Amino acid sequence: MSFFISNAYAQSNPLEALGGGGGFLGQYGFLILMFVAMYFLMIRPQQKRAKEQKAMMEALTKGAEVVTAGGVLGKITKISDAYVTLEISSGAELVVQKNSITMVLPNGTLKSL
Structure with missing residues (x-):
């Protein structure tokens, strides 16, 4: 077998x-x-x-035009360690966290909008 x-x-x-x-x-x-x-x-x-x-973040200066993470465009009026104050319209200011800024725009961009 x-x-x-x-x-x-x-x-x-x-x-x-x-x-x-x-x-x-x-x-x-x-x-x-x-x-x-x-x-x-x-x-x-x-x-x-x-x-x-x-x-x-370290290069941000007063007067720089920026975009936040939420899409808000504005010009920096005040800078502190953790917060930035943005002028979003004539006289209207908004305080945002510094790390929420995603992009610095070329100067004069907001005037063309």
Whole structure:
């Protein structure tokens, strides 16, 4: 009866059958590659944007025309450590947090609106 059925043996390590043991790089190379890719695609650009935002916050001056995160356009009349007062219309002022300013506009932009 057992003339046609050969004996089956379990294979201990499939990489050894392919000609190598894998080693450290074979086992963890994919994880290292994924971390490097995430650093260059996600972490590094975010750090760059944060650095640019901080530089913009430090460069704010009285009279600069800005846009807030809510889309409000105004001219800076007062600056403190955490807050900025914007003139949004002739005489109307609005106090916003300094970190809510998203963009500094070129001077004269608000007069053309």
